[in-house]
Amino acid sequence: MDPNEWAEEIWSCSWCCAATHVGGEWFKISRPPYAPVDRRWETALTEGLPPDPAHACGFFENTLCGIGLPGIGPSDYLWLPERLNA
Structure with a gap:
């Protein structure tokens, strides 16, 4: 289906969290700037995921590491790669 005013696709990179929006009302393709590494990911939370090491939340119920x-x-807290438990 071609993108049109009734359809919009969002393509996301699970590594850098860049997103591309295609379609929608104005038929625009937008590529927001990449966030700095310390602002790209939130800490992942769920029952059964041990607290140490801390994992970054990826997409589709996966952590960044899979x-x-x-x-x-x-979570409400950022995952910071420079922390000892990251």
């Missing part, structure tokens, strides 16, 4: 558990979602 652990898949039902209900994985982002």
